[in-house]
Amino acid sequence: MLTVQIVLFDGFDLLDAIAPYEVFCAAAMSAKNALSVEFVTAEGPRSVVSGINGLKIEASGKLNPQRAGIILVPGASGNVDGDGPDSIPVILSKAVNTELTGLMEQALGQKEVIVAAVCGGSLLLAMGGLLEGRPAVTHHMGMDLLGATGAVPVPARVVDDGNLVTGGGVTSGLDVALYLLERELGPRIAHAVERLFEFERRGTVWREKGMAPGNYKEWTDDESGIVANQAAMSCGASHNEVTHGSVFDGDWDATIATPVGKLEVKLxxxxxxxxxxxxxxxxxxxxxxxxxxxxxxxLAWSLRITKPLRLNLKFEVVADGDHMTGVAKAGVLPASKLTGKRVS
Known part of the structure; x- marks a missing residue:
C-alpha cells in the first residue's frame, strides 16, 4: 500500500494541504484501497491552526520519516508584505526551527520515501538547508528567496528531481498530487481522479532529462544578464582609489535585525x-x-549565512567614521537593518 503523510504546522495554507488530500483520498477509492493518506505533524496528533482565519484541522498522527511512501509539505498562509508575526516568512521560519526540519532531513535520506512540497513548502525545506543544489519551484513571489537558499529555481508548474517533487503556486497542489499518482500508481488512476474532479494537470513536468535547449539559462533565470551586471560592477570597482576602501577597513561588530531574530556577526x-x-x-x-x-x-557584497536560516544575503553598507549602517536582503524577504561599530 502506498502511504501518504501530509505534514501540518501552525499557519499552514489550507489549499496546499487539502487539495492533495482530496486527490489522494479519491485515488484510494479508485485504486481499491491501494493507498492511504493522513494528516501528521512533527509533534504528533494535535489540532493545528491554519493560516486562513485560524481554521483548525486535526492531525491524526506523528510524522514518520522512515515510512515508505510520500511525505507532502504545504506552504504557509499569511501576510505577503512586512515582517510581522503573521507574515509568511516568519511563519515558515518558525516551522523551520522545530523538529520538522530534522525529520524531513531524515526523510530525504530514505530510498523508499518521496518528499513533495507545494508552494511555500519548498521554501520551508530550503530555508532548513535541505534543498541546496537541487532543482525546485515555489510560488513565483518566492523564487528569488528559493535561489538565495542555494536551491536551483526552475520556473515550471511541477519539478521532478527524483525523490523530491515540488509545485509552484497554491493550486499546484492538485498538479503535484495527480502527477505523483501517475508516477506511482499509473496513468489510469490519475486519469480517473482527473475525470472525477473535472480538472486537468497544467504544464509540462520539468525533469533533468533529455536534450536541453541551447539558450535555456537565458530564458529561465536570465543568468546572462546577471553575469553581465556582475562584470560591470567589477569593472567599476577596479577604478576606485585605494583610499576609498580604507573607509571600511578594520574589524567591525555588526548586528543584523532579521524578521526571525538578531544576528551578531564580526566583519x-x-x-x-x-x-x-x-x-x-x-x-x-x-x-x-x-x-x-x-x-x-x-560597499556591497554577498554572504552565505547558516543561522538562524541558511540564506545567501546581499549586503549594502556605508561607513561614517567608526559607525556602519546598511541593509541585508535575501530574495523577497524584507530587508534587514544592519548596524556596526568599528572595534579595531
Whole structure:
C-alpha cells in the first residue's frame, strides 16, 4: 500500500494541504484501497491552526520519516508584505526551527520515501538547508528567496528531481498530487481522479532529462544578464582609489535585525592592491565575502549565512567614521537593518 503523510504546522495554507488530500483520498477509492493518506505533524496528533482565519484541522498522527511512501509539505498562509508575526516568512521560519526540519532531513535520506512540497513548502525545506543544489519551484513571489537558499529555481508548474517533487503556486497542489499518482500508481488512476474532479494537470513536468535547449539559462533565470551586471560592477570597482576602501577597513561588530531574530556577526574588511576583501564570523564559522564591490561611498557584497536560516544575503553598507549602517536582503524577504561599530 502506498502511504501518504501530509505534514501540518501552525499557519499552514489550507489549499496546499487539502487539495492533495482530496486527490489522494479519491485515488484510494479508485485504486481499491491501494493507498492511504493522513494528516501528521512533527509533534504528533494535535489540532493545528491554519493560516486562513485560524481554521483548525486535526492531525491524526506523528510524522514518520522512515515510512515508505510520500511525505507532502504545504506552504504557509499569511501576510505577503512586512515582517510581522503573521507574515509568511516568519511563519515558515518558525516551522523551520522545530523538529520538522530534522525529520524531513531524515526523510530525504530514505530510498523508499518521496518528499513533495507545494508552494511555500519548498521554501520551508530550503530555508532548513535541505534543498541546496537541487532543482525546485515555489510560488513565483518566492523564487528569488528559493535561489538565495542555494536551491536551483526552475520556473515550471511541477519539478521532478527524483525523490523530491515540488509545485509552484497554491493550486499546484492538485498538479503535484495527480502527477505523483501517475508516477506511482499509473496513468489510469490519475486519469480517473482527473475525470472525477473535472480538472486537468497544467504544464509540462520539468525533469533533468533529455536534450536541453541551447539558450535555456537565458530564458529561465536570465543568468546572462546577471553575469553581465556582475562584470560591470567589477569593472567599476577596479577604478576606485585605494583610499576609498580604507573607509571600511578594520574589524567591525555588526548586528543584523532579521524578521526571525538578531544576528551578531564580526566583519573584517581590508584593502590590498586596490581590491577590497572581507570575512564574516558567526560563532565559530568564518566565511569570505562573495563579489565585494565598492560603488561611490557604498560597499556591497554577498554572504552565505547558516543561522538562524541558511540564506545567501546581499549586503549594502556605508561607513561614517567608526559607525556602519546598511541593509541585508535575501530574495523577497524584507530587508534587514544592519548596524556596526568599528572595534579595531
Amino acid at each position: 573584517s574588511i581590508s584593502t590590498k592592491d586596490g581590491i577590497i576583501q572581507g570575512t564574516a564570523t558567526q560563532g565559530d564559522e568564518t566565511v569570505k565575502f562573495m563579489n565585494p564591490v565598492l560603488q561611490d561611498d557604498k
